Amino acid sequence: MTSETDMTHKTLALEVNGRVVETRVPAHRTLLDALRDLGYVEVKRGCEKGDCGACAVLVDGVALDSCLTLAWTVEGCSVTTVTGLGNRTEMHPLQEAFVEHGAIQCGYCTPGLIIAAHSMLSENPSPSEADIRNGLSGNLCRCTGYTKVFDAVAKAAGAMREAGETS
Amino acid sequence: MTDTIPTGKAVTRDALRQVGRPLVRTDAVGKAVGKTMYVGDHVMQGMLHARVLRSPIASARLTRLDVSKARALDRVACVLTADDLERPLIAVDIPGQTGRARLETDQQVLVRDRVRYHGEPLALIAAETVEIAEEAMRLIEFDLEPIPGVYNPEDALQPGAPIVQGTDNVVAAQKIVKGDIEKGFREADRIIENTFQTQFVEHAFLEPEVGLGWVDENNIINLRASTQVIENFRFIADAIGVPHNRVRVRASLVGGGFGGKEDVTMECYIALLVKHTGRPIRLEFTREDSLMGHGKRHPFTMTYRTGVKADGTITALEVRLIADAGAYVFLSPYVLLYAAIAAPGPYRVDNLLIDGRAVATNNMYTSAFRGFGAAQAAVAYEQQMDEIAMELGIDRIELRRRNYLRSGDTISSNYPIESAVWTEECVDRAWAALGEPTEATGHLRIGRGVAAYQQSYGRITYLHDTSQAWVGVEIDGSVTVRSGVTDIGAGQVSALGQIAAEVLGVDLDDVAIYNSDSAVTPLAGTTTATRALYMTGNAVKVAAEALRGRLIERAAKSLGVASDGIDIADGTVFAIDDPGISMPFHELVKLSAADGIHCSELAIFRAPFSDGLDPETGEGQVHPDYVFGAHAIEVAVDVETGEVSILKSVAAHDVGRAINPTAVEGQIEGGAAQGQGFALSEEMIYEEGRLITPSFSEYLIPTSMDVPKVESIILESGTGLGPFGAKGIGEPALTPVAPAIANAVTDAIGVRVKELPITPEKIVAALHAEPT
Numbered sequence: 001m002t003s004e005t006d007m008t009h010k011t012l013a014l015e016v017n018g019r020v021v022e023t024r025v026p027a028h029r030t031l032l033d034a035l036r037d038l039g040y041v042e043v044k045r046g047c048e049k050g051d052c053g054a055c056a057v058l059v060d061g062v063a064l065d066s067c068l069t070l071a072w073t074v075e076g077c078s079v080t081t082v083t084g085l086g087n088r089t090e091m092h093p094l095q096e097a098f099v100e101h102g103a104i105q106c107g108y109c110t111p112g113l114i115i116a117a118h119s120m121l122s123e124n125p126s127p128s129e130a131d132i133r134n135g136l137s138g139n140l141c142r143c144t145g146y147t148k149v150f151d152a153v154a155k156a157a158g159a160m161r162e163a164g165e166t167s
Numbered sequence: 168m169t170d171t172i173p174t175g176k177a178v179t180r181d182a183l184r185q186v187g188r189p190l191v192r193t194d195a196v197g198k199a200v201g202k203t204m205y206v207g208d209h210v211m212q213g214m215l216h217a218r219v220l221r222s223p224i225a226s227a228r229l230t231r232l233d234v235s236k237a238r239a240l241d242r243v244a245c246v247l248t249a250d251d252l253e254r255p256l257i258a259v260d261i262p263g264q265t266g267r268a269r270l271e272t273d274q275q276v277l278v279r280d281r282v283r284y285h286g287e288p289l290a291l292i293a294a295e296t297v298e299i300a301e302e303a304m305r306l307i308e309f310d311l312e313p314i315p316g317v318y319n320p321e322d323a324l325q326p327g328a329p330i331v332q333g334t335d336n337v338v339a340a341q342k343i344v345k346g347d348i349e350k351g352f353r354e355a356d357r358i359i360e361n362t363f364q365t366q367f368v369e370h371a372f373l374e375p376e377v378g379l380g381w382v383d384e385n386n387i388i389n390l391r392a393s394t395q396v397i398e399n400f401r402f403i404a405d406a407i408g409v410p411h412n413r414v415r416v417r418a419s420l421v422g423g424g425f426g427g428k429e430d431v432t433m434e435c436y437i438a439l440l441v442k443h444t445g446r447p448i449r450l451e452f453t454r455e456d457s458l459m460g461h462g463k464r465h466p467f468t469m470t471y472r473t474g475v476k477a478d479g480t481i482t483a484l485e486v487r488l489i490a491d492a493g494a495y496v497f498l499s500p501y502v503l504l505y506a507a508i509a510a511p512g513p514y515r516v517d518n519l520l521i522d523g524r525a526v527a528t529n530n531m532y533t534s535a536f537r538g539f540g541a542a543q544a545a546v547a548y549e550q551q552m553d554e555i556a557m558e559l560g561i562d563r564i565e566l567r568r569r570n571y572l573r574s575g576d577t578i579s580s581n582y583p584i585e586s587a588v589w590t591e592e593c594v595d596r597a598w599a600a601l602g603e604p605t606e607a608t609g610h611l612r613i614g615r616g617v618a619a620y621q622q623s624y625g626r627i628t629y630l631h632d633t634s635q636a637w638v639g640v641e642i643d644g645s646v647t648v649r650s651g652v653t654d655i656g657a658g659q660v661s662a663l664g665q666i667a668a669e670v671l672g673v674d675l676d677d678v679a680i681y682n683s684d685s686a687v688t689p690l691a692g693t694t695t696a697t698r699a700l701y702m703t704g705n706a707v708k709v710a711a712e713a714l715r716g717r718l719i720e721r722a723a724k725s726l727g728v729a730s731d732g733i734d735i736a737d738g739t740v741f742a743i744d745d746p747g748i749s750m751p752f753h754e755l756v757k758l759s760a761a762d763g764i765h766c767s768e769l770a771i772f773r774a775p776f777s778d779g780l781d782p783e784t785g786e787g788q789v790h791p792d793y794v795f796g797a798h799a800i801e802v803a804v805d806v807e808t809g810e811v812s813i814l815k816s817v818a819a820h821d822v823g824r825a826i827n828p829t830a831v832e833g834q835i836e837g838g839a840a841q842g843q844g845f846a847l848s849e850e851m852i853y854e855e856g857r858l859i860t861p862s863f864s865e866y867l868i869p870t871s872m873d874v875p876k877v878e879s880i881i882l883e884s885g886t887g888l889g890p891f892g893a894k895g896i897g898e899p900a901l902t903p904v905a906p907a908i909a910n911a912v913t914d915a916i917g918v919r920v921k922e923l924p925i926t927p928e929k930i931v932a933a934l935h936a937e938p939t
Contacts, residue, residue, distance in 0.1 A: 041208035042201030044422075046373050047454040051863035054373055082201035095199040099191055102829035105837065106656025107198030108205065108373040108422030136871040140863065142371050142423055143656050144833060145840035147876045 225856025351483025351518025374422025614915025823887025842904020
């Protein structure tokens with residue numbers, strides 16, 4: 001058992017999708033593992049090296065690869081996963097656009113792509129296609145060839161501008 | 168149970184209501200909002216975590232393996248080596264629904280004394296946490312005494328070469344003879360010979376292999392596994408020494424496959440550890456495990472010698488194929504067969520000699536990958552067509568036109584094509600859609616290429632493939648489909664829903680689909696070989712039509728209208744001539760149930776069955792049918808740096824019938840990207856058998872920065888053997904892409920790089936070797 005004075009572990013209060021959750025993790029625990037252990041399994045494990053972006057989450061609105069982020073370093077930050085953006089009855093415009101454009105196939109990369117797109121749109125609400133490509137360049141997808149992903153992000157950007165909601 | 172070959176005409180309505188529409192797939196919303204559970208998202212109380220210890224070298228004798236320290240480590244539950252296994256071997260050929268004789272090419276589950284490839288598993292560990300399992304792995308001591316290996320097929324074929332396994336490095340040979348090759352060459356005005364090569368390619372699905380296994384209340388070993396083939400439960404059961412009905416495999420849900428989740432990998436390790444510990448076991452491959460733990464695309468060396476008349480007519484073709492099978496046989500004989508059958512491409516060749524061999528080496532074993540040998544053949548035959556056109560000074564499209572295979576012609580194995588062959592339409596439309604050429608600027612050179620193809624859909628006919636589906640209506644009018652089909656991301660399940668909805672006159676939302684469970688959903692066969700829609704789609708259609716027939720008969724009684732005058736649409740049953748005479752569909756179901764009418768149906772669909780090929784000539788039927796189409800590409804090549812940018816990418820395929828056009832486009836776009844990687848950037852590099860590209864930092868798949876937007880031209884001849892005349896698109900989407908890119912690059916720079924991938928380094932070297 002880990003004792004309360006064990007300096008290698010720490011009880012963190014993480015804010016995930018607007019709720020504060022407590023978790024006791026060692027210093028080397030990645031945010032990816034910490035989140036998955038807490039049940040946020042929508043954060044996908046693809047490479048654990050920062051190559052694929054499947055594990056991307058928003059930390060204070062910015063997309064980060066959670067596999068390269070230590071859980072201890074995000075204490076006090078706001079963490080958002082794809083489930084924090086919307087749900088089946090009330091999807092986020094990005095989620096809606098991915099669905100409508102058929103931008104999802106196996107779907108394993110989708111949470112990361114939506115998070116990356118969200119991060120990019122919050123900085124740049126009117127992206128060109130080049131901006132979209134750049135914003136998604138850290139996220140690999142093997143099924144779609146990205147064509148429908150680009151269309152979905154462009155569509156969502158328009159919808160979000162119309163709704164006046166870019167964050 | 169229904170057991171018929173569908174005619175495609177049983178549904179006689181003028182317009183299709185569900186099929187052919189770009190409906191939102193049934194799985195889309197759950198995936199978008201992050202609520203879909205993949206295999207790796209399931210955990211279980213008391214589960215152990217597993218790891219696989221792999222050999223760090225490719226060819227060696229295992230002289231010592233000491234796991235005592237690992238076993239002694241606190242919270243380690245189990246360490247298994249080959250000595251602990253009751254049965255050392257697992258079958259690795261012909262997965263799926265077939266009772267046909269196997270090749271008996273079993274593979275050792277764990278190394279007993281001979282390591283044959285880098286990454287071959289030495290031991291399995293199960294512990295309370297992943298960290299402890301990894302610590303235990305580091306405590307395992309072993310000695311490997313290197314044995315001279317053989318690392319390319321050419322060396323492996325030399326007399327005196329080290330033998331990888333058995334008595335001969337040739338693990339499969341395939342010959343096809345048609346007409347009179349000598350006569351064909353005598354009739355030729357020119358003979359053109361080229362050799363083309365392809366590389367080891369990785370599937371690079373985003374979800375590494377993962378599984379969870381446990382023993383249930385009936386003493387059945389259950390596995391949730393990211394696999395394309397739940398029927399592998401049989402191989403797993405044999406390997407762990409239990410009857411087939413004691414292993415249950417579910418594949419929900421899988422994050423991509425492309426052929427790389429077709430062979431058994433982690434499932435067997437999990438089953439063994441479950442059997443030995445009695446506890447739930449979770450095994451998730453790291454990305455490195457994944458790259459080392461499943462078979463790759465076969466590298467092929469393909470020598471084409473083509474005899475042509477001055478007008479471009481092909482008079483003879485001699486093809487020599489050598490495939491690197493790697494250390495174990497797996498599906499190499501079939502991949503070689505596909506390559507041999509496809510070798511002439513979609514062209515009529517009356518005098519033909521194809522001689523193929525798959526050769527063992529101490530490289531990673533090679534097996535299924537989208538295109539399955541036929542994609543490698545396309546790389547050769549379409550580059551060869553451009554070379555012939557150039558030599559003869561004939562336009563590339565015109566040369567192809569003079570040689571296209573037409574419906575009714577025979578393919579390489581002298582078997583006729585009965586469905587539509589729309590190669591010409593596809594090539595012309597894709598080529599035309601490239602539009603005005605982009606202007607060259609600075610050191611950019613612009614080039615264009617096209618490639619046509621012939622790709623089978625459905626499995627080899629002498630494997631006697633079958634697929635089953637069950638369709639039922641609930642008393643509230645909702646529809647249930649049950650079928651073992653595995654959805655690996657292409658929308659396999661959603662398409663079945665559309666077909667059931669079409670036949671029963673309901674909306675896709677009214678259909679629930681239970682799938683991919685080897686114990687409780689009727690076995691549907693593999694999700695491979697571009698067969699899921701063709702085979703299982705037909706099974707669903709047959710079942711739904713039988714059910715519809717019974718319900719309509721009951722409706723005829725109530726409505727007082729002859730049954731052939733009744734239709735169902737939008738949940739209403741009505742008289743076609745007087746839609747006012749109607750009843751809600753759910754009322755009809757209720758009446759039918761009250762009358763004891765059987766409100767469900769189990770159907771089996773059988774592909775055409777054939778005997779094997781003639782052993783001398785390779786003549787006979789190999790596949791149910793073929794898909795034809797083309798891909799056209801425009802590139803810019805930077806002659807300073809060798810960098811290739813794809814400017815335009817247009818695909819035209821005759822898919823027979825697009826059940827869901829959005830899903831078809833998705834396949835085409837994804838195939839374009841995967842084909843681009845095959846052509847330009849992807850290569851699994853083995854040095855002395857040792858993998859030196861073990862991550863996505865070294866193995867470069869196309870990113871959002873690299874791919875063009877793809878234009879899809881979907882043609883529907885309606886002549887396929889699938890439901891509503893569908894053919895298939897999973898593999899065809901990829902097959903023409905790499906050769907089209909290769910041809911475009913050559914068009915741009917005036918020299919041909921005959922070895923994939925066409926990297927900037929090779930382009931620069933080629934330009935320096937032969938300045939333009």
